[in-house]
Amino acid sequence: MPSTKQSRRGEPVIEQHSIDYIPHAERHGKVWHQGPFWFTGNFVVVTMVTGFVGPAMGLSVWFSVLAVVLGACFGTFFMAFHANQGPRMGLPQMIQSRAQFGSRGAIVPFAATVFVYVGFIVFDTILATQGINVFPEAKAFWYPLLIIVSIVIAVVGHDLLHFIQRWLTYALVVVFAIVTIVAIVHFSTAPVAQGAAVATAGWSLVAFLVQFSLAAGYNISYAVYVSDYTRYLPANASAPKLITSVYIGAAFSAVWLMSLGALLASYIPDADPINSLRSVGDIFFPGFGTIAVIVAVLALVSIMGVNAYGAMLTGSTAVDAFRKVRPTVRLRVIGLIVVGLVALIVALLIPDNYLNSFNSFVLLMLYFLVPWTAVNLVDFYFVRHGKYAIAEILKPGGYYGHWAWRGVVAYSVGFLVMIPFFSLSFFVGPMAQLLGGADFSFAIGLVVSGGLYLLFSRSMDAKAEAAARAASNLELEGTEAELQ
Incomplete structure (x- = not known):
C-alpha cells in the first residue's frame, strides 16, 4: 500500500479504501453524524431550483409546497433505507448491486448512477460560478477551478467530506433561517410584482404531479450515495x-429549500436562484444577500466533492467487472481526475438556459433509478435479510456471477412498463397523454420491479448461498487478522 502523510492519530490523511471492504478495526464515526451530513448534502441551491417548477407551471405557492412535502418525504423513504446497508456490508452503495444483477449485469444502473453524479457536478458548477459573480463570463477559469477544489476534497476522502458537511450545517441553518423568515414576511406584506406567477397561479393536477415527481425523484437519486458514507x-x-x-x-433540508424555491418563484418574476437569494437576503440588510450566496457556494463545492467521490466509486466498480482493478489510492485519484474532466466538458457545453435541462435530468434520474432501488431494497430487506457473501461480491466472477437474471429482468421489465407513463419535455408517453401530462411512472416502476424480483427470488438456492457466506466470513476474518 502506498505511503501517505499521517494524521495526528497516526492514521493516513488520505483515505486508503476505494471499492473494497472496510474491516471492523477501521470502522468509526457516529450515527448522528449522518443527519447533518445529509442535511448539508441536500441543502444546496440545486435543490431550491426543484421547487421552481410548480409555480412555473401555474401551481399556487401552497399547492407547490404541499407537492414538495409529499414528494420529498416519499423519495427520502427509499433513500434512507439504503443507509442500513453500509455498516452491515462494509461496502460502497453500488457495488452491492452485484448481488442482485451480477458484476456485469449491473452496468445499466452503474451507468445511470455515473450520469446522476456527473450531472449534479455540472449543475453545481454552473450555479457556484453564478454565485461567485466575479468575472461570471470567465467559465473557462471558474469551472476548472471549482472542479479542481472539489476533486482535492474527494481525494482526501470520506472523513474530510463528513467533517465539511457537518460543520457547514450550522452556517446554513442560521443564514437560511434568516432568508426564509425575511422572504415570508416580505412577500406577505409587499405588493405583488407585475408578472409574478402568484398573480395567476392556482390548482393544476398536472403541475402538482410534476412537482411531486421532481421532489421525489430528486431525493430518490440520493439512494445511490448512501452506503458510501455509512x-x-x-x-x-x-x-x-x-x-x-x-x-x-435529507427530508428536512429538501422540504425547506424546495419550499423556499417555490416561494421565490411565485413572487419573483423569472426567478433566478442566485439573484433571488441575493435580493431577498439584502432586504435583511445590504450585503447579507452576498453572505447567503457565499455560504451557498461553499455548500455547492462540498457536494461537488461528494458527487465526484461517488462517481469514482461507481465507475471503478464498473471497470472492475470487466478488468480486475486494485482498490488503491492511485485508482481513486485517477478515477477522480477522469470524473472531473468529464464534468468540465459537459459544463462548458450545456446551454445557458439550464432550467429545462435540469428538470429533464431529474426526471431521467427518477426513471433509471426507481427500478434499481426497488430491486436493491427488496433483496436486502425481504429476500436476503441483509446477509451476503461479501468476499464473493468483491470477486467479479464469484458466487453472484457476471449476470444475475433475476435482477436484470426485474429491472428491465420495470423500466419498460414505465415508458408509457413518462412525461418529459421531449417525450410524453401515451398513458401520460391520457392523464393530461401527469407522470405516475415512478409508482409503476417501484411496484413492478420490486414485485417481480420478489417473485423470481423464490427459486434461489438458500443452502448454496449460506455455504458461500460461511466461506466468505472465514476469508474476511483472515484478511482482518492480517491487518491487525
Missing part, C-alpha cells in the same frame, strides 16, 4: 437510529 460505521450501528438520522437530515 460503510465506515460499526457493524452493530442501530438500524432504526441510522435510518431515522438519514431520513430527517
